[in-house]
Amino acid sequence: MILLFVIHFYRKAKRRRVQPFPYHWHKLLLENVLYYRNLSKGRQLVFQQRMMQFLSEVYIEGVQFELEELDKILIVVSAVIPVFGFKEWHYTNLSGILLYPDNFNEDMQFGVSFP
Template identity: 50%
Template sequence: MIYTIGFLLLVAFIIYGFMLTRKKKAQAFPANWHTILLKHVRFYKNLSVAEQQRFQARIMLFLSEVNVESVGFKLEDVDRVLIASSAVIPVFNFNEWYYKNLSTVLVYPDHFNEDLGFAQKDKNRNIAGMVGSGQFKNQMLLSRKALHQGFQKKAHVHNTGIHEFVHLIDKQDGVIDGVPERLIQEPNVIPWLKIIHKEMEAINDNKSDIRNYGGTNEAEFLAVAAEYFFEKPKLMKKKHPDLYQMLKVCFRVKN
């Protein structure tokens, strides 16, 4: 098919206009959010001043592109900051990232069940977060309680927010399978699968400090390993050097 120069210029203008719109929509970073980030987000606290400013811009851009809504409670600034941080941390070293498969983050006060209920007496209320499908396509559902617990100082590694956003990154190629095309280039696919299966076997044999849920399947392993990588990178480098190096490549971490 042959396109005229005028048509190509029009397409370029539309794309450029879209990018400008994205940048214009982002509001100014609230000054008090810096304190919230320092208190709750270790990843942010460890950044240089210049990188902290870049992180601030990225979370504001995310919040300008994605709706954050609550069910049964009023959202606070800390909720928005932790959700946006969960989204930015895995892709912070990408020059630009747009969650094309996300329009809304729906936040419940606590864990919920498969029917999206959260009655306190419901024994099946055990879901901390999920990437929506069907009628909830392009939505993410999160437990506020689990979100906050993920950013608390703790001995174990479990960050629900990062976990679910890594699933969303994995899904950008159309399927959540633990081998996201945006992170893992073709030459690294086979080495990555070898590492996955080795580490999953160790998990299922109770010979690993990686969270047991990572032994469920390849997709869950990627999300659980990413939690570990971003929450305790030094420990992962020591205990799982091959996995650590592969995740450095995936998430474009230079240091």
């Protein structure tokens, strides 16, 4: 019983504080995400909360380039949409997402130009 409590406490402690939803993201979602646009106002609020919960648990970084805000939003939306119907879903085995600026070649390198 104590072990379960420790595991539960550790998982909760590992999560960062959930930040408030940035107001201007609502417009970006309406313009770029049909799924979000088709939700009722109440479900949009739940969707926003789920987005921010995801961001509190998973970091998103660009590798050797600056990640734009819309990129980050679309990545989060891509994670939330498939599990939106599951009330308390968390990606327990995902801690970070790295976005690379180019394709990988057969040597698993990117951004290498060949003559």
